[in-house]
Amino acid sequence: MSATPPLSQVPAVGNNVQIPAEMLDQSKSALTPLLGASLTQLTEWVQQQGQPAYRGRQLHGWIYQKGARSFGDITVFPKQWRETVADVPIGRSTLHYRSEAPDGTVKYLLRMADGQIIETVGIPTSKRLTVCVSSQVGCPMACDFCATGKGGFTRNLKRHEIVDQVLTVQEDFGQRVSNVVFMGMGEPLLNLEAVVEAVQSINQDVGIGVRSLTISTVGIAGRIRQLAEHQLQITFAVSLHASNQALREQLIPSAKRYPLEALLDECREYVQLTGRRVTFEYILLAGLNDLPEHAVELAGHLRGFQTHVNLIPYNPISEVDYQRPSPRRIQDFVDVLQQHHIAVSVRRSRGLEKDAACGQLRASKSLV
Ligand code: SF4
Known part of the structure; x- marks a missing residue:
């Protein structure tokens, strides 16, 4: 999840959200959960989604401090974007x-x-x-x-x-x-x-x-x-x-x-x-x-x-x-x-x- 892939390599899932190829678990063709990603990686990812960099820090805080289990929990994010990335798993049991x-x-x-x-x-x-x-x-x-x-x-x-x-x-x-x-x-x-x-x-x-x-x-x-x-x-x-x-x-x-x-x-x-x-x-x-x-x-x-x-x-x-x-x-x-x-x-x-x-x-x- 560290490098930004060209858009042509970015697969579309769910509600047409675009996910970088390295976020895909190749063995199962499933999305790689965000939990475990660093602040830098999350910041790169939100930017790939067309969001401002500061949303990376917000996402990091919601995952690691506030216990977000899905994007639906992260109420500081715009509703439309939350719906777009709703299929991206946070990775909680x-x-x-x-x-x-x-x-x-x-x-x-x-x-x-x-x-x-x-x-x-x-x-x-x-x-x-x-x-x-x-x-x-x-x-x-x-x-x-x-x-x-x-x-x-x-x-x-x-x-x-x-x-x-x-x-x-x-x-x-x-x-x-x-x-x-x-x-x-x-x-x-x-x-x-x-x-x-x-x-x-x-x-x-x-x-x-x-x-x-x-x-x-x-x-x-x-x-x-x-x-x-x-x-x-x-x-x-x-x-x-x-x-x-x-x-x-x-x-x-x-x-x-x-x-x-x-x-x-x-x-x-x-x-x-x-x-x-x-x-x-x-x-x-x-x-x-x-x-x-x-x-x-x-x-x-x-x-x-x-x-x-x-x-x-x-x-x-x-x-x-x-x-x-x-x-x-x-x-x-x-x-x-x-x-x-x-x-x-x-x-x-x-x-x-x-x-x-x-x-x-x-x-x-x-x-x-
Ligand atoms: S069998 Fe039990 S004790 Fe041995 S390595 Fe596995 S978990 Fe540890």
Whole structure:
């Protein structure tokens, strides 16, 4: 949507509105939604429509601050022009289901334009409002402990479908989102282009500091380097979940093609290329990877890394019989890492009471 095409290339749609060719999603011959476009891109677009440049800023404000869902909502625009561009989609989802836990955590099932349903979570604390966004419909990684992985993969999300999740939570809570984590459904590095574009839009258009955005991956060979080349000042997290290769293969099938040492080497490269540290995430599964010897083994792998380990006590799901470790066992794991001078935190479970694990709500509503 950045360059202005000659008029001869501009297809006519709807009420004879002329849409630049690059606004067409070629795969589906559908209009590309405006959500996710920058101020510059929106300004170019309104000018292509014969409107003055200042309408670009108005459009940007109505999309990102005022929650416009269609041109009909944008009452500052002339009625005749609104009718002309009525077919151009803004790109907002519709709410399919909302579930609020006693601790204030809200889970949403959002319906995309093609009818696909994804999960998004809003997590409030006294100082923050964090959104856990999905990057794919389902997930192909099939991690053994994950409800989303059990449901299979449907498709990648598009830029606007990711940005929409942040706006949806912001509007529902009536307060600004402070943090966004790519830890919902899907493996973000398998949808890198849309994820990077969404990160840029969430930062520049929605206005959330880039360091408050976290991309989390289980590791895709070569993609960590590609992410580093974008030089985003995001927080980057890698889900190790195991202290050795055999255990990792048991939990994450794709690990067979991406040995732990190769993953750690690519993480070191990420640190070199970006000057940013890597956070390692480790899901604690009772009796499987939560013993003191696992902590010692993990510490050995992370020696020399400027890092932080985030321990995630498991939220049980009905599909598998992994269990959450006891608080004593969790503390023992923490103690061993700290004895090895590794910074460590334990993620507090939010919304544990109801369908708390990733993919569980969608599964419980028979949507997979
Ligand atoms: S844990 Fe993440 S990467 Fe693994 S199957 Fe679930 S959503 Fe996919």
